[in-house]
Amino acid sequence: MDITAVNALPCEDFVNIFGNVIEKCPIIAAAVWSKRPFDSLAALETAMSEFIDSLSESGKEGILRCHPDLAGRDLQTGTLTQESREEQAGAGMDSLETAEASRMARLNEEYKGRFGFPFVICARMNDKANILLQLSARCQNERAVERARGIEEVKKICRLRLQSLVLTNKL
Numbered sequence: 001m002d003i004t005a006v007n008a009l010p011c012e013d014f015v016n017i018f019g020n021v022i023e024k025c026p027i028i029a030a031a032v033w034s035k036r037p038f039d040s041l042a043a044l045e046t047a048m049s050e051f052i053d054s055l056s057e058s059g060k061e062g063i064l065r066c067h068p069d070l071a072g073r074d075l076q077t078g079t080l081t082q083e084s085r086e087e088q089a090g091a092g093m094d095s096l097e098t099a100e101a102s103r104m105a106r107l108n109e110e111y112k113g114r115f116g117f118p119f120v121i122c123a124r125m126n127d128k129a130n131i132l133l134q135l136s137a138r139c140q141n142e143r144a145v146e147r148a149r150g151i152e153e154v155k156k157i158c159r160l161r162l163q164s165l166v167l168t169n170k171l
């Protein structure tokens with residue numbers, strides 16, 4: 001599907017295709033649909049990014065809160081979205097040693113207790129060791145720094161999910 005076809009999609013079909021490029025936030029696809037026509041996929045990505053930037057701080061935190069923990073309950077119960085499951089598996093989150101799993105769980109809880117939103121990192125750009133390192137280091141940041149940092153990671157995840165849609169011929 002080329003960008004002309006994307007621009008011709010009714011809102012419902014557009015949201016079906018792009019609704020999860022920001023995890024569990026189809027409202028973002030539904031909102032940027034009104035910004036058509038897009039010149040390119042990159043322009044669509046920019047529209048999503050600008051929409052996120054326009055949100056209040058609590059809106060940005062809401063986006064972060066839509067993300068499942070890495071190696072968390074949803075992974076254990078098989079309730080991750082397909083995208084998240086593939087990303088987490090690629091970073092080895094589904095095959096942690098017992099000690100790594102308990103360290104991850106402890107740090108995830110510490111992070112959420114401190115900031116009120118979950119730790120978000122683009123799993124496809126990091127391996128297991130780096131994720132644990134970042135999680136531990138980022139627990140020390142200020143809340144505003146972490147909010148911005150988490151949103152940067154959401155945008156990286158979005159870019160890679162858009163690219164995957166192209167690679168899997170869904171676009």
Ligand SMILES: NC(=O)N[C@H]1NC(=O)NC1=O
Pocket residue numbers: 023067068069070083084085087088118119120121122123124157
């Ligand atoms: N918490 C968190 O970072 N979750 C995610 N990261 C990623 O790449 N996919 C996710 O679901």
